[in-house]
Amino acid sequence: MSSPLPVVAVIGSLNVDFITRTTRVPAAGETLIAQSFDIGFGGKGSNQAVACARLSRPKPSSSSRHPGETGRPSPSVDVRMVGAVGSDPFAEDFLAGLRQDGVNVDAVRRLEGQKTGIANIIVEEGSGENRIMVAANANYALKAETLLPVDADVAVFQLEIPLEVVLNNITEAKRKGLEVSPSILFRIRLSNSHRSQVILNPAPAVPLDAAVFKGLSHLIMNESEAAILSGMSDEEFGSADLDDIASNFLVRGVRNVIVTLGAKGVFYHTSPWYAIRKPGTTLAAARATVVDTTAAGDTFVGAYAVAVAKARALDDFDVDAAVAFANRAAARTVERKGARAAVPWLDEVDGVAE
Numbered sequence: 001m002s003s004p005l006p007v008v009a010v011i012g013s014l015n016v017d018f019i020t021r022t023t024r025v026p027a028a029g030e031t032l033i034a035q036s037f038d039i040g041f042g043g044k045g046s047n048q049a050v051a052c053a054r055l056s057r058p059k060p061s062s063s064s065r066h067p068g069e070t071g072r073p074s075p076s077v078d079v080r081m082v083g084a085v086g087s088d089p090f091a092e093d094f095l096a097g098l099r100q101d102g103v104n105v106d107a108v109r110r111l112e113g114q115k116t117g118i119a120n121i122i123v124e125e126g127s128g129e130n131r132i133m134v135a136a137n138a139n140y141a142l143k144a145e146t147l148l149p150v151d152a153d154v155a156v157f158q159l160e161i162p163l164e165v166v167l168n169n170i171t172e173a174k175r176k177g178l179e180v181s182p183s184i185l186f187r188i189r190l191s192n193s194h195r196s197q198v199i200l201n202p203a204p205a206v207p208l209d210a211a212v213f214k215g216l217s218h219l220i221m222n223e224s225e226a227a228i229l230s231g232m233s234d235e236e237f238g239s240a241d242l243d244d245i246a247s248n249f250l251v252r253g254v255r256n257v258i259v260t261l262g263a264k265g266v267f268y269h270t271s272p273w274y275a276i277r278k279p280g281t282t283l284a285a286a287r288a289t290v291v292d293t294t295a296a297g298d299t300f301v302g303a304y305a306v307a308v309a310k311a312r313a314l315d316d317f318d319v320d321a322a323v324a325f326a327n328r329a330a331a332r333t334v335e336r337k338g339a340r341a342a343v344p345w346l347d348e349v350d351g352v353a354e
């Protein structure tokens with residue numbers, strides 16, 4: 001089914017977060033009474049899909065939060081979540097929550113006999129440290145088949161589903177760009193400028209084969225992910241030049257390399273291979289009163305994906321505007337507690353002309 005709006009497909013994880021807050025973590029064999037407990041619907045895939053959906057339209061007023069109701073602001077992109085949940089009682093609430101945020105969940109499989117992915121998160125209130133244990137469950141039951149919707153203009157991947165599923169679908173997304181025209185010359189142009197642009201957010205990071213980077217439109221990673229993909233320790237990365245780091249990916253075929261730098265903002269380098277001697281750009285973080293940085297990276301990726309989708313063709317894409325928008329959106333997220341709950345809507349991001 002084709003869509004009049006640009007389609008962003010997020011192919012990734014859906015995890016139920018069990019968040020327990022405690023003054024201190026229990027020692028081995030010890031039982032403690034927690035300060036509080038919450039259930040949230042997260043996972044990097046789901047969080048990024050929510051970020052795309054919210055950042056593609058203003059927040060619906062509380063009286064018009066149901067699909068189809070008049071007064072619901074129209075989105076500028078069609079966001080589709082692709083992944084898997086189990087057949088447990090969490091699955092339906094999870095999908096209902098995504099629909100409520102404007103995410104199409106038709107391509108989320110409900111796997112009989114499987115459990116939905118779970119993240120057990122213990123937050124030690126004194127130190128602010130998190131301890132997280134993920135049981136991937138249904139996320140890892142996905143097989144290496146093609147999951148990508150045929151009409152996706154932008155495909156967004158992270159690494160919380162099996163690596164072979166990600167790699168197969170990235171290959172498929174790149175190939176789709178080649179299928180549109182019968183002419184060889186035109187094919188080459190389309191492969192980089194029209195359909196199925198790929199955004200890879202390699203989190204959690206593992207070293208990746210060089211083939212992934214060839215023809216990859218956008219690579220977005222934080223500093224520790226960039227270190228792992230560059231084969232460096234955190235110390236080596238800390239003293240490395242970001243231009244050199246980025247050049248490494250540009251020569252391997254990535255078109256836009258973005259390294260998020262937390263409170264320091266973001267570095268990006270986006271040059272064709274023949275001009276990589278030009279330095280990249282560092283953009284300072286937007287001003288924010290930090291409450292909780294959870295989901296800052298996911299908001300960044302979602303916002304950036306919306307900007308890519310709106311441009312449709314890579315040649316019309318304004319990377320400076322996209323990075324600036326994503327940087328402002330992510331700054332709003334750090335001002336609020338929680339993961340998905342903290343992701344802003346379009347009208348909550350300052351300075352957005354819409």
Ligand code: ADP
Binds near residue numbers: 223264265286288300
């Ligand atoms: P991750 O959450 O994946 O580790 P980062 O910590 O690099 O990613 O943060 C992602 C983005 O969130 C940053 O590039 C920046 O735009 C925004 N951000 C993070 N921390 C702050 C902060 N303290 N103030 C303002 N923006 C922030």
